[in-house]
Each structure stands twice: as structure tokens, then as C-alpha cells.
Amino acid sequence: MIHQTLATSITIKGIGIHSGEIITMTCHPSDKGIISISNIKEKTPTLELTIENLAQTHNRATQFKNETANITTTEHFLSACAAFGITSLNIEIDGDEIPILDGSAKEFCNILQSTALKPIPSKSLLPIIIKEPLTIWEDSACIIATPAESTLYSYYLSYNHPVIQSQSHTIELSTKNYITEIAAARTYGFEKEVQYLIKQGLAKGGSLDNALVIGDNDYINEPRFKNECARHKLLDLIGDCWVLNRPILGHITGIKSGHQLNHAFTNLLAKKYL
Ligand SMILES: [Zn+2]
Numbered sequence: 001m002i003h004q005t006l007a008t009s010i011t012i013k014g015i016g017i018h019s020g021e022i023i024t025m026t027c028h029p030s031d032k033g034i035i036s037i038s039n040i041k042e043k044t045p046t047l048e049l050t051i052e053n054l055a056q057t058h059n060r061a062t063q064f065k066n067e068t069a070n071i072t073t074t075e076h077f078l079s080a081c082a083a084f085g086i087t088s089l090n091i092e093i094d095g096d097e098i099p100i101l102d103g104s105a106k107e108f109c110n111i112l113q114s115t116a117l118k119p120i121p122s123k124s125l126l127p128i129i130i131k132e133p134l135t136i137w138e139d140s141a142c143i144i145a146t147p148a149e150s151t152l153y154s155y156y157l158s159y160n161h162p163v164i165q166s167q168s169h170t171i172e173l174s175t176k177n178y179i180t181e182i183a184a185a186r187t188y189g190f191e192k193e194v195q196y197l198i199k200q201g202l203a204k205g206g207s208l209d210n211a212l213v214i215g216d217n218d219y220i221n222e223p224r225f226k227n228e229c230a231r232h233k234l235l236d237l238i239g240d241c242w243v244l245n246r247p248i249l250g251h252i253t254g255i256k257s258g259h260q261l262n263h264a265f266t267n268l269l270a271k272k273y274l
Helices: 075-084 106-113 175-181 191-199 228-244 259-273
Strands: 002-006 010-015 022-029 035-039 089-093 117-124 134-138 141-146 151-158 166-172 188-190 212-214 248-255
Touching: 002 022, 010 106, 075 106, 075 175, 075 228, 106 175, 134 259, 141 259, 151 228, 166 175, 166 228, 188 191, 188 228, 191 212, 212 228, 228 248, 228 259, 248 259
Parallel strands: 035 089, 151 248, 188 212
Antiparallel strands: 002 117, 010 022, 022 089, 134 141, 141 248, 151 166
């Protein structure tokens, strides 16, 4: 396994879910073996998207910060990077959040698919090999890692709700499988919760164009998959594990886990294997 970057720069533009503002990010090739980001509007120093800079945060997004800079809503972009094995980038952005696009990783994958990747042979990239079962709990949620000969991800969720009840999905991670099974799964929210967020002045950029919304008795907009919610949670889990910037050889199963538990899990992996 080797570090990879882009052969040429790419630009992605879209609304920020929190600010509601249009954000432009340009990803440049880098040979440093790390993904880093600079806010060109605030002119803050470069922030490295590493586990050391992972912010202690709520369950809604994956945020990185240091003394001077912060960036949020990174998980869907990092998930697409995991699918393509991209470990090294220099990103310039004119805001403090990654564009939400349609709430999935589909557009990120489309643009990455149309761009050549460049290996960085001078840097070795060792996978994290899960050598023994590992479990982490948070209330009724947990993440289990078990040894496996490839990279497998599973997710199971259940709600006491007539529309989604329980859903699950498993994927053997490859670029091809990710594009067909995971990339298009959008973030989701319950109608009442969405109304509350809008009332609080949060999620200014949120709309039916960037989320699957669940009403009391039915979906408000059309789901893309029968188990779109479980697929999206897998997308998040894959992105949160890419904070380690290393492929994982093993089977990772998330049961009702969110960003907070995902982060605790990656910290546990870092402590044990890095
Ligand atoms: Zn998400």
C-alpha cells in the first residue's frame, strides 16, 4: 500500500450546511503523506486533519481544530478519500466547513473518479491490522473490530420509529463497491428535529436538496436505497476511520454509533496500533 495524492488540482463548490454560504475548496497535490487545510479567507495557518487535531465535539459532524483554525463537516469528504485511498492533499478553502453538496459523497466521488491519482512511492503506508477483537461502548451503541483478511465495514441501526425501524448494510471496501453501494447515501434527519434546527438558526444551508428527511409516517423526499440511513452511517464511519490516514485490515462493525463514538474508536485504534 502506498500514499496517494491527486495528479492535478480540483475545485469543489457548494453550500455550507451550517453557514448557508457558498464555499469553494481547491484540493492541490501534496507529497507530505497528510491531508491539510488552509482557510484562505481568514488566512489562518494550515490545519492538519490528523487524530491529534480532532475536536471534542457533538454527534453532528467531524471537526478539526488547533489554536488558530478549525474546520467542520469533513466526514463525507474524508470518506470519499478513504474509498480512493487518498492520504495526501493540500486544501485551500474560503470558509470553515466543507460543502455539504447533496448530503452524500456522490459529487466528491464523481470528481475524484474523473481525476488521475498520483502515487507517492517515497513514503511507505502500512495498514492498521486488527490483530484481536476490540469493542467500545457508549450507552446502547458500540463499535466492534475483528480480524479479517480484507477491509470490511458493517453498520446496524434501529429506531423506535415506523418509517425506518431497523436497517443494516455491509461492504467490502473498494473504490468500486463504495461508488455503487455507499457514495450516494445521504445524511438524514427527522422532520421535527430539522424544524427545530432551523428555528434555532442552525443548519442554515439545510434543505431537501441535501438530506433525506423522515416524517412521522413516511419519507418526505424519495430515498435512494431502501436502507439509505444505514448506508449513510457506514459512509460516516468509513470517513471517521480515515482520520487515521491509514487503511485498516479488519472488520469494523458499528451498532448505532455516531461521530462521537467513532472518534473514541479511532483514538483507541491509535493508542493500540500506531
Ligand atoms: Zn454524514
